[in-house]
Amino acid sequence: MSHTELDRNSPTQYPLSMRLMHWGMAALIIALLIVGLSMVASLQTWQPTLLTWHKAFGVLAAILVIARLINRVRHQQPQLPSSLPKWQQLAARGSHVLLYTLMILMPVSGYLMQSAAGRSVYLFADIWLPPALAPNLTLYAVFRELHAYSALVLVGVISVHALAALHHGFVRRDGVLKSMLFK
Amino acid sequence: MSQRRSFSAMNYALIGLALVGLLLIWLTLLGVFGRQHVSAQTFVDFQQGDEPHLGFRRAHAKGVCVAGEFVSSGALADYSTAELLQQGVTPMLGRFSIGGGNPTAPDLTSPVRSFAFSLDAGANQQWRSAMNTPPVMAVATPDAFFAQLNALAPNPHTGERDGEKIAAFFAAHPETQAFRQWSASYQPSASFAQENFHSINAFYLVNADGKQQAVRWHLKANTEAMPGIEQPSSVADNPYAQSEQANDALGLEIADRIRERPVVFDLVFTFADPSDDASDPTVAWPSSRRHVIAGQIVIERVVDSPSVCDAVNFDPLILPTGMRPSEDAILRARSAAYAESYRRRAREQIFHHSDTTP
Numbered sequence: 001m002s003h004t005e006l007d008r009n010s011p012t013q014y015p016l017s018m019r020l021m022h023w024g025m026a027a028l029i030i031a032l033l034i035v036g037l038s039m040v041a042s043l044q045t046w047q048p049t050l051l052t053w054h055k056a057f058g059v060l061a062a063i064l065v066i067a068r069l070i071n072r073v074r075h076q077q078p079q080l081p082s083s084l085p086k087w088q089q090l091a092a093r094g095s096h097v098l099l100y101t102l103m104i105l106m107p108v109s110g111y112l113m114q115s116a117a118g119r120s121v122y123l124f125a126d127i128w129l130p131p132a133l134a135p136n137l138t139l140y141a142v143f144r145e146l147h148a149y150s151a152l153v154l155v156g157v158i159s160v161h162a163l164a165a166l167h168h169g170f171v172r173r174d175g176v177l178k179s180m181l182f183k
Numbered sequence: 184m185s186q187r188r189s190f191s192a193m194n195y196a197l198i199g200l201a202l203v204g205l206l207l208i209w210l211t212l213l214g215v216f217g218r219q220h221v222s223a224q225t226f227v228d229f230q231q232g233d234e235p236h237l238g239f240r241r242a243h244a245k246g247v248c249v250a251g252e253f254v255s256s257g258a259l260a261d262y263s264t265a266e267l268l269q270q271g272v273t274p275m276l277g278r279f280s281i282g283g284g285n286p287t288a289p290d291l292t293s294p295v296r297s298f299a300f301s302l303d304a305g306a307n308q309q310w311r312s313a314m315n316t317p318p319v320m321a322v323a324t325p326d327a328f329f330a331q332l333n334a335l336a337p338n339p340h341t342g343e344r345d346g347e348k349i350a351a352f353f354a355a356h357p358e359t360q361a362f363r364q365w366s367a368s369y370q371p372s373a374s375f376a377q378e379n380f381h382s383i384n385a386f387y388l389v390n391a392d393g394k395q396q397a398v399r400w401h402l403k404a405n406t407e408a409m410p411g412i413e414q415p416s417s418v419a420d421n422p423y424a425q426s427e428q429a430n431d432a433l434g435l436e437i438a439d440r441i442r443e444r445p446v447v448f449d450l451v452f453t454f455a456d457p458s459d460d461a462s463d464p465t466v467a468w469p470s471s472r473r474h475v476i477a478g479q480i481v482i483e484r485v486v487d488s489p490s491v492c493d494a495v496n497f498d499p500l501i502l503p504t505g506m507r508p509s510e511d512a513i514l515r516a517r518s519a520a521y522a523e524s525y526r527r528r529a530r531e532q533i534f535h536h537s538d539t540t541p
């Protein structure tokens with residue numbers, strides 16, 4: 001890590017716990033998005049199994065994102081290189097806020113959508129989440145559409161996020177991508 | 184040390200995997216997969232036609248919302264761990280309906296009559312079922328069902344069905360035989376209370392030892408609670424058949440009947456033999472199969488606010504612990520199409536002014 005533009009007073013890498021959570025959740029959320037998009041259309045007989053997993057792992061994602069936010073405030077983060085234009089610094093910060101917001105909105109709208117439909121959610125073993133609401137068609141519509149449109153925004157933000165990371169790693173080569181990678 | 188060399192193979196794998204995932208998402212969004220198959224959306228698009236009735240179910244749009252209870256005898260307790268099927272009483276929400284997406288269609292002449300129920304006895308004890316008058320489906324796959332809907336649909340310009348198309352469809356689908364036999368013999372009655380409503384698709388009961396028993400179920404009028412109900416009748420016997428309200432005859436008759444005294448059905452389970460294929464809804468199981476009456480569906484009230492039933496999607500894959508779906512491909516197709524219809528009509532409550540409520 002000799003040749004880097006990262007601020008010398010801050011760490012050059014995210015702590016291991018944060019990197020593990022980043023990549024673990026990246027895999028989880030991308031899988032939830034693929035499964036979600038396919039299960040609302042496809043009529044294959046294995047889709048209901050995917051749907052059950054989607055809900056259980058979606059709830060897991062909610063728990064993980066809370067743990068991740070708690071972990072985040074307990075650690076110092078690497079700073080962005082000072083050579084980065086101001087607007088890009090702002091965009092980076094804004095997109096991170098958006099990513100966390102959507103990671104909370106997705107599972108919350110998913111659970112409330114099921115609640116408004118009067119459905120409980122199977123987790124694992126014999127554990128179920130009972131509905132939080134009485135059946136209500138209007139609330140169902142709100143949370144169902146929120147779930148679908150938040151997902152689309154999330155796909156957009158993740159795509160920009162990934163392209164920006166690749167830009168840092170392969171064009172600017174400024175150590176930003178590396179700060180989230182492993183040995 | 185250059186940045187390029189310092190990426191290890193593992194880091195490349197990580198980045199590559201994430202990009203492949205993103206690519207898959209975009210390809211799914213662009214609809215690259217599954218184009219050759221019908222989807223939940225193709226079904227519902229077809230069912231709603233060019234002028235959807237906004238805010239209404241895309242099938243079984245016209246119905247009567249009712250409430251009561253399921254009184255379980257416990258006769259299935261050895262076959263299923265479901266608490267709903269132990270001896271006891273569970274509140275029930277139900278809905279009588281006719282097939283089709285038109286909420287103002289004349290109900291007496293509809294070829295399909297239906298009853299759906301929703302039982303809720305706790306988080307892992309929810310059971311919903313939507314049942315029709317035929318005991319079997321004409322076909323066994325979503326693709327064939329889609330072809331059937333297309334073949335039977337009237338020409339949008341003339342309003343006439345195309346006899347040749349229908350004949351060609353049946354010729355290409357010999358599995359429709361049991362359904363056609365039933366169709367030819369079926370006589371619609373004067374009342375919803377006189378019909379048999381069939382699950383059609385099969386399910387499994389699962390007991391405490393994990394043993395599975397394939398079953399179908401149907402509702403059949405309880406003659407003790409409704410003396411004389413077994414007397415045959417025809418649509419002409421419906422008290423509203425000749426009235427100005429003939430358009431809503433079935434719905435009005437059942438509402439009157441329920442207000443007078445509860446309408447009671449036996450919930451009859453049919454046990455499959457090992458030789459019966461639980462995944463095939465086109466084949467009737469022989470009448471010699473074992474029948475067990477699980478209890479009674481007791482309908483006590485008409486629910487005047489339609490929004491109570493509208494909030495519910497009678498998804499046949501909502502089953503209590505102690506019951507499982509069969510591998511029947513139609514079940515999955517129903518669940519997905521109901522969800523899409525539910526989404527659309529829910530959204531329309533907010534963004535459009537829905538039509539009148541019947």
Ligand code: HEM
Pocket residue numbers: 029032033034035036037039040054055056057058059061062103106107108110111114121147148151522523526
């Ligand atoms: C980070 C977490 C989650 C992500 C990224 C996610 C993503 C998605 C996506 C992309 C869809 C397809 C939407 C569409 O195109 O219409 C979907 C559908 C769905 N999601 Fe999620 N989801 C998450 C969490 C949850 C949770 C926690 C639940 C419930 C407990 C849930 C329940 C559902 C259901 C039931 C559907 C299908 C709705 C239908 O068939 O009408 N999701 N999800």
Ligand code: HEM
Pocket residue numbers: 226227230239240241242243246278279280297298299313314315320325328381382383384495496497513516517520521522524525528
């Ligand atoms: C692939 C085949 C089928 C498709 C695509 C289909 C489609 C639909 C749709 C879109 C709805 C409206 C759902 C809602 O908005 O809540 C519906 C309702 C219903 N379906 Fe089907 N259906 C199929 C097969 C069946 C079968 C085999 C039965 C009977 C065993 C059945 C019985 C019912 C009943 C009773 C309702 C009305 C439930 C209520 O009152 O809300 N359907 N169907």
